[in-house]
Amino acid sequence: MLDRMLAQRDLFTLVGELARKRRIIGPVRRENHFFYEEVADVGTLDLSFNYCVYGPRAFLFPPTETLFTFNRFDHTFTAKPVLDVRPMAFVGVHPCDIHAIRLLDRVFEQDHRDAHYLARRSHTLIVGVDCRTPCTEGVFCADMGTHSAIEGFDVMLYPLHRDGRDDTTFGVMFGSDAGRDWILYSRRGAIPTAADERAFEQYEREKAAAFPRHLRMHANDLPELLDRSYDSLLWEATARRCYSCGSCNLSCPTCYCFNIYDESDLSGTTGRRERTWDGCHLKNFAEVAGGHNFRPRAASRLRHRIYRKAKWVRQRTGLAGCVGCARCDRACTAKINSVEIYNQLAEEA
Amino acid sequence: MSGRRSSTILHEPPPRASSAHESSLYIPQPARIIRITPLTEMEKLFELGFLDGSRLNQQPGQFVQVSMLGVGECPISICSSPTRPDTFELCIRRVGSVTNRLHELQEKDTIGIRGPLGHGFDTHEMHGKDILMIAGGLGMAPLRSLIQYILDERPRFGQFHLLYGAREPKELLFKDDLLRWRESKDVNLAITVDRPDPQWRGKVGVVTTLFKDLSKLNPDQTVVVIVGPPVMFKFVVIEVLARRIPQGNIYCSLERRMKCGVGKCGHCQANHVYVCIDGPVFKYGQLKGMREAVE
């Protein structure tokens, strides 16, 4: 069931109004690729983007951020947390990335609440844009069940009628009160008619047919497949090509590992503790003082990443650790391909 | 995994709102160094108390993140028992940037502490049981908390055997404690070193050699605690399993690289486990399916 019909130009007017209260982040074209960027002029957003090279996670969990500032004096110190509560709106998030954000939400909320992530997240409105067809070759979101989203957004837009870049009509679904209020308050758009609902059903049918499957097994069976594959020679054979560059981690919308370090002035009296993205494919990720490394080989690190994405994260959070966006596969300098790894493991098992 | 559902009902609320006033997990609390006792060339014992007078309220086996602001943070086991709650103690070996700077500090200086963190020993499960404890090297530090606890609550426990191995006599930690424990009837202490010096009058050999003098264990009545370097762990487990101790009665403590200490940063992960929140104390039975824990 749709909640509203909205023409693209009305949507942009609404986003323009939103921009008075929130930083707007959305897909912007840079030569042949799209990136999530903060835009000053909503006209630079392009909602017909194929895919963004990186997911929007950098705006919720920045590549580096200050956790707190400190001040040392007279045998004691004070430390002040730095929390970013500036309101944001992500406009134009595909379902896979919505699933990725849900995972980050869960991770930073469970066991111990991470106020730094949650401050940004709880001030973020998410406007999704559904994908009618795969955004590019090699994505396996349909295999992972992440090519559609039923939650994790405030508003979802379905591009039902598309007559060129500037003339799309969206079917709108509300995911939260905030999303509903934003759309309905303006009185723009229209109540969906029976014909709109039929168009939506047709859209869904076409969509179901448009996404090919790439995995030779059901995603739910991946954990069990991996259970049988710990000692496979494939890890060593595949990782022989790995440069341990971490591009896979960098491009992943669900990677959330980080490092913590201090920056201080020369006297050491004031400074800040920062965190920065880290990646489990980097050589020293599991190395301790004295030089012992718990995952010294590229093969053990590759296995760690794949197990984490396809099994352990799900085990811990109940949500998929891999959303099938294939960004790691596209980013990999050595053309290591996760779908290929799964399918080869399935063949062995 | 979700299939499509045509409905606009909210399924799961977005994360609870955070305000600019919410406190951060990563903020350390100031703690004053009350006393520094050099233990060996490499290790010093720091006795600490929070500036605001609060108590640590730790479980034996838990750890804290120690901050040298401007340098960094590192995980250190709490080596004193909650039964002595007014202050707490850390035994710190100098090996790198943070620990070296800690060794330069003086009494009355202030450091930052986050914690207690992690999952310690389940002392209730140990009540009424005989205890066999095996410490190797720096593994003595986390165990000292449990040793003090047992000695302070002595009537709750059965027999108490403590086996301690170090590479050299000069590396033995807590020598004052060892002298006291050796005289005490409350604990049956045996010590060995790999490489004796000319003054050494005690036993020589790896810690497993102490098992032959051990009185007979009652498998179901005995809890075994092993903390030491991974090689030691492997050989000791074999001795213990050979004495038919059930895997659920064997405790160990793992060490990993740690950054956050609160289950987020991923550094301490060993297979599916986050050592910082699921451990560092584990039962041997839990390590099954955790190949990285013992390899």
Ligand SMILES: Cc1cc2nc3c(=O)[nH]c(=O)nc-3n(C[C@H](O)[C@H](O)[C@H](O)COP(=O)(O)OP(=O)(O)OC[C@H]3O[C@@H](n4cnc5c(N)ncnc54)[C@H](O)[C@@H]3O)c2cc1C
């Ligand atoms: C649960 C736990 C309990 C520990 N208890 C003690 C103890 O009681 N006494 C003691 O002397 N040491 C203990 N260690 C080891 C101690 O944490 C390291 O020696 C220390 O982190 C080295 O830090 P550094 O900055 O001096 O060295 P650097 O080599 O400069 O290390 C830089 C950073 O890497 C990380 N790191 C390096 N080595 C380790 C390591 N072994 N474990 C975890 N993180 C590491 C830390 O974040 C550290 O700050 C414990 C480690 C863990 C995980």
Ligand code: SF4
């Ligand atoms: S991107 Fe490819 S080459 Fe680089 S670390 Fe990841 S798997 Fe290895």
Ligand code: FES
């Ligand atoms: S130390 Fe960060 S997850 Fe355990």
